[in-house]
Amino acid sequence: MTEGRKNAAVLGASEEGGTGWAIAQALAARGFAVTAGARRQAGIDKLAGEIGGKAVACDATVEADVARFCEAAAEDGGIDCAVLVAGAGVVGLIDDIPADTFARSMKLNFESAYLFVRHAARAMNDGGSIVLMSSIAGTNPWHGYFSYGCAKAALQMLVKYAAIEYGPRGIRVNAVCPGPISTPAAGHLLDHPRAGPIVAAEVPLGRCARPEEVAEAVAWLGTAPGWITGETIHTDGGMFLRRPPIVADIKAAMAGG
Template structure:
């Protein structure tokens, strides 16, 4: 991947940092985008210490704002001399809540955050990318495993999967690939509150055939492969990386 250019949204988070580290180590010029400038600064400092000579740029903005996403794409192209890889890690949900108690505006904001952010990246970046480029999105194992009191998160991640597949077939004449990775229970920034609870990690690991929860690099390695030329004949795929948990839930 030496000499390529990448944009990683949600770049200040656990997945974003791990993915960026692998890309930077391969000589990719990486632009990190996030809505939290402090997290971006911390991520840049961390990655610079881990990958000496890394080509890192940062840009703050809202992943659901068309204007901000356009600025981020412009910044990535200016930094890397083009744009070959786009990784969308932005996502999340309103937390636990019953369907009958979930406010409509929260449901729709979850949709905008998870699916809308991916739509904007594809809409704005694709026309400026060349044949052989790729997109990879962070979905969730919840996209295929319905969970009580998580209807919003499950629904929007399923929507992200289908958006990924739809983009892959519609935009295939451009020679650009679109894939997603579905993490299982992974110890990343967004799950810190859960892993801080006594017994959570052990309880989660007991439900996983490989007997441990995930780490950000477990997910990052799958993203790295899908973004690379080694995966040049793979598109429209949503890979579950969950230690085999879906084998027990039917996901």
């Protein structure tokens, strides 16, 4: 570990302006030496250059990659904070989703989480913290996203089991549960003049989150509260108190209807 600095690992941080990127920046701003990981090397190379960190290519669904990533993040004295951001919404109904699409959704959105917890904990210093990224789809059914929602619901149960298993080492395991986030990847929807307001209307605070707002919650949960573990905290502006937007309304708005 660099003298006087703790080590953080952020997996899923290659999109400039994305949530993982913002989380890595927030942890670096708190004095952590950050190892950033993602499948795309170019993005994490740029991020690492900006924050004075390290970049390691990693596919979150491949156990050997995850193990190598965590080992690299621990090279200078063990991991103190580990965050998994990698994941993606997968669309399909129970009746018609192809089996390989369902399997891919579970692998990316749930199996990657248990692989990350396993190897991050092995490389982690006692008293460290693991934070996973869930979704409002894991608590509030969102039509058409059943595989994604089920995977995220399983992730939230994983958080509870992991909090118990790693508690004797003082390792805390928690998750954040955001709604839609205004990232470049989501801009086609959230910045759409007709569809965007439909989504924002279901958020009591009146808009979707910015990446840095979710990042601040993750950084706080991962570094500050020494007596919180096994929790999933909503970071969605209160959207969980209402309902997800109706997908048919969004499609009609984007089509000009």
